[in-house]
Amino acid sequence: MITALLLFWPALAGVLVLFIKGQNAKRAAFGAAVVEFIIALYAMLQYQPNAQVQFQYFQPWIENFGINFAIGMDGISLLLVFLTTFLVPLIILSSFPHSYKNPNVFYALILFMQMGLIGVFTAFDAFLFYFFWEVALIPIYFISAVWGGERRIPITFKFFIYTIFGSLFMLVGFVYLYFQTPGTHTSDINAFYQLSLDTTQQSWIFWFLFIAFAIKMPVFPFHTWQPDTYTESPTQATMLLSGIMLKMGIYGVIRWLLPIVPQGVSQWDGLVLVLSIIGIVYGSIIAIRQRDLKRLVAYSSIGHVGLIAAGIFTLTEHGLQGGIIQMLSHGVNVVGLFFIIDIIYRRTNTRDIKNLGGITQTTPALSIFFMILLLGTVALPLTNGFVGEFLLLSGVFQYNNWMGAIAGTTIILGAVYMLRMFQGVMFGEQNANTANFRDLTGLETAVLVPLVVMVFWIGLHPNTFLSLTEPAVGHLLGIINR
């Protein structure tokens, strides 16, 4: 029941927000998102740390097709629901200094998207999962395309067509699997887990599902929509896309790809690892050469996601656990970084490193927060990035030493582009743009403090979250290695 509440509350709130005129809409949306977060926290407290799917809610949907409205949460779902509900209020809060036109629609769309995201993370029926997968896409497309930058129309269009193209393949994959289930057919996830498909079938299904997830993440070479879309979207959309939405792809791999077609995965995991590792090096190297801050973080995101994908496809416990914890860390860090970029852009009207510099001289608070988030991103020990990347790399090393070594360059390259960015933006001489740069306002601090708390919390006591997902990961690995 609590899952249904988590799912429908944002939708209901979104409809209500639609009717609120003027800038009050953002306050209402923020309030709704905070309530959602409290519900999620309550669910976390009620959660029993075992491999069972909890908080289940089941309702037949299309009975003669065996399609059910089956939602629930196990540890993995819960962690991602936590990430979503934690980030959305902050993302809404971060938008307070902006005054977007038609604010009621803007914030309603954010809440609708939240519903789609929660649905993706809690659905235990294939068609329901697909349903929410698309439902999450439509609002973000409109947010990016209506409130985005100058070249928004063609760029977001490309993003939209690209992702929908992938997800249509997923749909066919699901329909095929559906017809392999015994009896009158069902799209229940457990029925999919119990299928015994031959190797050729698994190989086919692997690609049908993988393309959808790979485009969403995005894994090299399906990433071409990503840097442009991140750059042109309004900051809040970029945060939603990078902080939460790309986790849909990773979550999809963990829940809907690995356990359903384990033999298909074992046929192709080498290729996926190679692609992911190319993505790590490629994204990082391009990030080093970027001058636009948003683009830089966008490319760095390709690198980080590459590592997560590589870790997960090793099918080791370290890899999976690392991938899941890294989803959380990456969400926190990337939202923080995009927010700081937004602060800088609002004050100086530029995101070009060449036109910035010397900001530290007037902004002690901003500099500290920026540095902490940055160190979290480059995986310094005691920060959140370290836990995830350590586990991921250890997983990749268990798979293959050479691949581990190349993937490990992410730490060095990451430090290079991140510190280069920090140096260019924050140190050096002040110039016309950055003279009189104001330090953080109370509101901005209010957004950054929870993020920084999470950076240290995950870094110092990762067990809070690792223990949450451990039984579920063990259960999944059991299904995969069956």
Place this chain on the structure above:
Amino acid sequence: MNSIILLTSFGILNLFIGFSKSKKIIMPLVLLFLAIVFVVNLTGWNDTQTYFERMLTIDNFAIAFTAVVVLTTILVLPFSQSYIDQQNDSLAEYYSLLLFSLVGAIMMVAYENLLMLFVGIEILSISMYILAGSDKKNLKSNEAGLKYFLMGSFATGILLFGIVLIYGATGTFYISEISSAATAQSNNELTSPLLGMGLLFTLIGISFKVSAAPFHFWTPDVYEGTPTFFMAFMSTVVKAAGFAGFYKLMSVSFAGAQNIWFPTLIAMAVVTLAIGNIGAVAQNSFKRMMAYSSISHAGYLMIALLSFNDRSENAIFFYSLAYSVSTVAALGILKLVADQRDDVSYNAFNGLGRTNPLLAAVMTISMCSLAGIPLTGGFFGKLFIFSAALEQELLWLIIVAILMAAVGFYYYFRVIIAMYMREPSGDRVPVGSVATFALIFMTVLTFVLGIAPGLLSNIL
């Protein structure tokens, strides 16, 4: 049968009402007539009746599709408001022709005898020829009427020729009796070339009516010239009735001879999908785009027809309904917008999100439904069709359809972009209250089909 009698008498009655001075009364009356027909039609549910020496059978299949075409007509009618406002002299005749053509549509979904199919198609088509050319002073409408008439009558001729050849081979017009003759030649050999020829010609004739490639050439030109109001009727009612008739013919008569016509229809489905979708991409006129889109939807419906199992009937029904509702909404809005801005291209919709939020929202939902996005009826329409085909292991066909569906997103979303992301190209578009009500009803229906498809997904 009652619906046929009612429609005919209402049509004649309506012609007399047309003599009255007040044109305002006609539309409410016709809506009332159609509502009566809709209800009367549904009362026959689960009560199969045959008429005229078994030439017509009103079973659940016929009733379901009759309901679709009558409902579509009810939804189309409110968009004729501008004809009433302009005191159009021929208004009553237009409405009567629509009512008469519905008689043809009902015969097309209820026939048991190929003659009835032919007569139904003719009744429907002749009304359509006139309505396509009804904008007398517009050269394009004249062109559309003439083109449709010349090519249509040629296609009907071929259809008739096909029916006669089938008769020659089997000695009967009854579709159930043809089936035994056809089954005899199922082992991939045509024992009677006559029957093969007959089947081929019949296929060509019907394919023309539902605008399946390669017999689609008339569609964009005719639709473009036809007044938008009648195009909304043509592209939905004719297609729904045509596919129901098509399916009935193939499933009753030629099920046994499946491997003879199967490769032909697969090729046609692929070509239809490709031409419809890729053709639509190249259009700058929204109206022409919708014409190509109707071709592409014929392609999806052909997939349902090809999968040929117990799912296909329901899939065709559900898809026709979802497609008709969304198409009527989209073309209705086009009519309203084009009346004011005098433009049928994508540019006509620029900034509609700001001037007419309701129209833009309804349009967005219709486009999402036509493209097949979840929460709308179009999604489940596609899902049911893909399910039907995948159960038949038509994997390659599905992959083609998926690629084409992705292409579809491109052209359907262009209008959404125009509405929400460009500056307005005109003032607020006036919308009548009946039309507003119809638009809201269609939106609700699209959502109902998209959220609770179980209500209608398994009724046949």
